[in-house]
Each structure stands twice: as C-alpha cells, then as structure tokens.
Amino acid sequence: MLEWFLLARHLRRRGLQNWITIGGVAIGVMVLLVALSLYNGFSGALVSASLAIQPHLTLLAAGGLGDYGRALELVRADPEVVAAMPYVEGQAVVGHLSPQGRLERGSGALLWGMVPELAAGMFPAGQLEISGLDRLKGEAIILGKGLARMLVALPGDQVRVGNIAQASRDLEVVGTFESGFGVFDDSLALLPLDTMLALYQGLGPGITGIQVRLKDPERAPEVARRLWPLVGLYPQTWQSRNQNLLAALELQKRVSFVVVFLIVLVAAFGIANVMILTVLERTREIGMLRAMGASQSRVLRVFLLEGLSLGLLGTSLGVGLAVLVCLYFRWRPFPVPGRIYFISGVPAEMQAGDFLWVCALSVVTILLASLLPARRAARLNPAEVLR
Numbered sequence: 476m477l478e479w480f481l482l483a484r485h486l487r488r489r490g491l492q493n494w495i496t497i498g499g500v501a502i503g504v505m506v507l508l509v510a511l512s513l514y515n516g517f518s519g520a521l522v523s524a525s526l527a528i529q530p531h532l533t534l535l536a537a538g539g540l541g542d543y544g545r546a547l548e549l550v551r552a553d554p555e556v557v558a559a560m561p562y563v564e565g566q567a568v569v570g571h572l573s574p575q576g577r578l579e580r581g582s583g584a585l586l587w588g589m590v591p592e593l594a595a596g597m598f599p600a601g602q603l604e605i606s607g608l609d610r611l612k613g614e615a616i617i618l619g620k621g622l623a624r625m626l627v628a629l630p631g632d633q634v635r636v637g638n639i640a641q642a643s644r645d646l647e648v649v650g651t652f653e654s655g656f657g658v659f660d661d662s663l664a665l666l667p668l669d670t671m672l673a674l675y676q677g678l679g680p681g682i683t684g685i686q687v688r689l690k691d692p693e694r695a696p697e698v699a700r701r702l703w704p705l706v707g708l709y710p711q712t713w714q715s716r717n718q719n720l721l722a723a724l725e726l727q728k729r730v731s732f733v734v735v736f737l738i739v740l741v742a743a744f745g746i747a748n749v750m751i752l753t754v755l756e757r758t759r760e761i762g763m764l765r766a767m768g769a770s771q772s773r774v775l776r777v778f779l780l781e782g783l784s785l786g787l788l789g790t791s792l793g794v795g796l797a798v799l800v801c802l803y804f805r806w807r808p809f810p811v812p813g814r815i816y817f818i819s820g821v822p823a824e825m826q827a828g829d830f831l832w833v834c835a836l837s838v839v840t841i842l843l844a845s846l847l848p849a850r851r852a853a854r855l856n857p858a859e860v861l862r
Contacts, residue, residue, distance in 0.1 A: 493785060496745045500789025501796060503738035504837050508797035508830060510735045513809060514728040515824035520808075521724070524655035526713060527603040528663065530686035532695045533716075534708035540682035546706045550685055555698050558596030558688045563588035563671045563681070565638065569618075569664060571626040572633040572645065582625050584664045586636070588671020589686075597688050598652075606630070607650015611667055616646040620653040621661030636664075636674065644674055684708060739837055742789065743844040747782075751848045782845025783838070790837045794830060801825050 540546065543561040550559045565588075570581035589597075591611040598605055607617050607630060616636065618628060628634055628648050637643040646666070653660055666674075672681065685708065689698060692713060699710030714721065801823035808820030 496742070496785055497789040497792060499742035499745050500739065500786060500837065500841065501792035503735075503740075503742045504790050504793025504833060505796040505800065506738055507732070507735045507833055508794065508825075509800050509804075509823065510731050511728070511829045511833070512797070512801045512823040512825050513804065513821055514724070514731060515826055515829070516804070516808070516822040518721075518724045518728075519824050520821060521656070521720070522717075523602075525659070525717065525720075526692055527654040528598070528652070528656065528659045529713055529716070530597065531689040531692045531713050532687040532699055532702075533684055533711045534687065534702065534706060535684040535711060536682065536708055540684060540708070543682050543685065546708060547685060549706050550687060550702060553698060553702060555689050555691065555694055556687055557599075557690055558593070559685055560590055560593035560597055561668065561682050562684065562686050563668060563675065564683045565671065565675050567639075567664075567674075568637045569616075569622070569626065570635045570637070571628045572635055578635060580626050582622060583662070584622060584636075585662050586664050586666055586671060586674075588666045588668045590668050594665070597686060599688075603652060603654050605650065605652035607648075610649040611665065613667065614644065614646050614670065615649040615667060617650045617652055617665040618648055619660040619663045620651045621657060622664060623648070623651050625661070636666075638674055642674065644670070646670070736836075739840060743786075743840045747844040747848060778848060779842065779845055782841055782848075786838050786841030786845075789841075790834050793837075794834065797830075798825070 534546070534550065540561065547559055547561065550556055563586075565586045567584055567586050568581055569584045570578040573579050589611075591608055594611070595608060598608070605617065607615075611617055616634060618626070618634075623629070626634065630648050630650055632648045633645055634648060635643050635645050652665070685706075687698075687702075689695060695712035695714060699712050702708075703710050804821070804823035808822040810820055
C-alpha cells in the first residue's frame with residue numbers, strides 16, 4: 476500500500492515533466508507501430524497487385540509442351556488448384572498504327588499467348604481490371620494500361636507486333652487490363668494462343684508451359700512439390716519468381732524497425748533522467764523511509780513502479796494514436812509514386828503480433844532504464860542521508 480501512495484504522490488508532484496516523458500514514449504511507440512503497419516500494407520499491396528496478373532505457380536516445359544491436354548488434366552485434378560491454362564511467352568516490339576497505317580510509337584513488350592476461355596478463371600473478378608477478354612479471338616490483343624498509355628492506343632486501334640525475327644502481325648486492341656503492379660501494366664500484352672503460336676512459328680519450342688492459380692497462394696511450394704513428379708514440368712512459384720523483391724521488403728522492414736526504435740530508446744532514457752532527478756530531490760525522504768524500516772526491496776519497488784507507470788501510460792497512449800493513424804491510412808492509403816514502387820498507394824495493415832511485441836519491448840526497455848535510478852535509491856545509506 477505504501478508503494479502505491481508514494482507512487483501517486485511522486486507522479487502528481489512532477490506533473491508537466493511526467494507528461495512530457497509520457498508524450499515522448501507515446502510518439503516513439505506510435506511512429507514504430509505506424510511504420511510497421513505501413514510496411515505490412517506495402518508488402519501486402521505489392522504482392523496482391525503482382526498476383527492479380529501473375530500465376531501463383533508456373534509449370535515450365537524445357538523443350539516446349541506439345542500435347543498439353545493430359546498435363547492440364549492432372550494439374551486441374553489437384554484439390555488446391557482453382558484454374559490452369561497453357562500459355563506461350565515471348566518478347567516483342569509493339570507499335571501503334573495511325574489510321575493511315577504509319578507506325579507512330581513503339582515499345583518493347585512481354586507477350587502471353589493464352590486461351591481466352593481458360594484465362595477467365597486465371598483472372599478472378601475484383602482482383603484484376605480487365606476488359607475485352609471475351610473478344611480476344613483471332614487478330615486481337617489486350618494491352619496493359621501503362622503500355623496502352625505509352626502507345627496512345629485505345630480499344631479499336633491497330634497495333635503492329637514484331638518478334639525477334641522481324642516477322643510482324645497487325646492486331647486490333649480489344650481491351651486493356653490494370654493490376655496495379657506497374658511492372659506488368661507497363662509491359663505486358665495478352666494474345667490468343669493460336670495467334671501467338673503463328674507469330675512465333677519456327678522461333679520457339681511452342682507451348683511454354685502451364686500457368687496455375689491456387690486457392691491459397693502461400694501453399695504454392697507445397698503444390699509445386701506435388702505436381703513436379705506427376706506432370707514432369709519444372710515448377711516455378713510466385714515466391715521464387717519474386718524472391719529478390721520479398722527479401723528487399725523484409726530487409727526494409729527490419730531496418731525501419733531499428734531506426735524507429737531509437738525514438739523509443741530516447742524516450743526510455745528520458746524516463747531514466749526524470750527518475751534520477753527524483754532520487755536526487757527525494758534523498759532525505761528516502762533516508763527517512765529507510766530509517767522508519769522500509770527495506771531496500773520496498774524502495775526499489777517504488778521507483779520501478781514509477782518507471783513502469785510512466786512507460787505503460789506512454790505505451791498505451793502510443794498504441795491508441797497508432798490505431799487512429801492506421802485507420803486513417805486504411806481509409807486513405809499513403810500515396811507513393813507508382814513508377815518507382817509499382818503501386819499507387821500504401822494502406823496500413825495492423826497485425827496483432829506487431830502490436831504485442833512492440834508493447835512488450837517498449838515496457839521492458841523502460842523497466843531496464845528505470846532499474847539504475849531505482850537501485851541507486853534503494854542503496855542509499857539512511858544514516859549518511861539524515862546526518
């Protein structure tokens with residue numbers, strides 16, 4: 476009971492200084508949690524945007540896939556598979572044709588030849604904005620929105636597609652797609668499978684492989700291990716295809732945590748400073764307590780409780796502020812330049828695990844910072860203090 480009485484008395488006596496200290500802890504915790512939530516949102520948005528157009532799993536045929544029917548059947552039989560389709564991949568130059576047939580603008584592009592009826596299952600509604608998929612037949616092409624903007628090509632316009640052997644075909648733009656992932660939106664074009672095979676006749680092995688969409692993208696490695704011996708096609712998961720990006724995101728999050736945690740550390744030293752001043756100011760009071768029979772452990776508890784109270788108040792306030800800021804960024808994502816980061820906005824994604832360990836780390840750091848002044852107070856010799 477004595478500890479709580481002294482704690483309340485100490486906290487009231489240094490009101491303004493205590494609130495400044497609490498504010499420092501709150502700002503540190505808030506910035507750390509908001510930074511982690513934005514990084515979670517950034518990673519999630521980037522992966523989600525890339526998977527709107529990328530297959531979760533690609534089964535590649537080293538020498539080309541002649542009859543894909545049997546392999547496609549085996550792949551679709553897997554319970555984790557939602558959709559699968561054969562595809563042909565190739566590099567090309569795409570140029571916009573004027574009404575007079577002149578080539579006006581051109582850009583390098585990645586081409587995917589696909590079966591439109593099967594492609595619908597690969598691009599679920601709500602994940603990818605795509606138009607013209609039902610018209611992707613014959614001499615037709617669908618452009619990524621970024622690529623269409625570069626070419627100034629609209630649905631109904633003609634474009635010329637040239638392969639590496641300088642063979643070309645004139646195709647009609649029947650639609651566009653937008654995944655939100657700039658790498659694909661700025662460079663990818665979709666063609667009917669037959670048109671793609673005709674364009675690359677004699678230049679490649681034919682069917683590149685099979686693209687697969689799964690119920691749970693995170694289980695791609697497990698499904699890959701299961702399908703490889705079954706169909707004899709080399710599996711490439713979306714994680715392995717984007718391993719550099721995922722590693723960079725993880726490293727960025729760790730560096731951000733270390734940098735921002737320094738703010739919490741500074742706030743913890745602020746609490747230690749306040750408590751050292753408190754010990755110096757209350758030296759006689761501590762001496763009297765010791766003379767009246769208060770043990771060293773009791774005095775230690777008083778000052779540790781004071782540090783813990785300031786830390787808990789600051790951490791709680793920081794968590795509350797972080798939740799408000801994250802809710803704002805969830806409603807209005809943090810804007811970023813799409814050309815650099817591939818996405819236009821970063822939503823905040825709060826994860827309970829982040830909040831729990833940030834709070835625990837904050838409280839432990841503050842307790843450790845409070846330990847030195849608390850031990851100093853407990854070790855004061857009452858006889859020397861009262862002399």
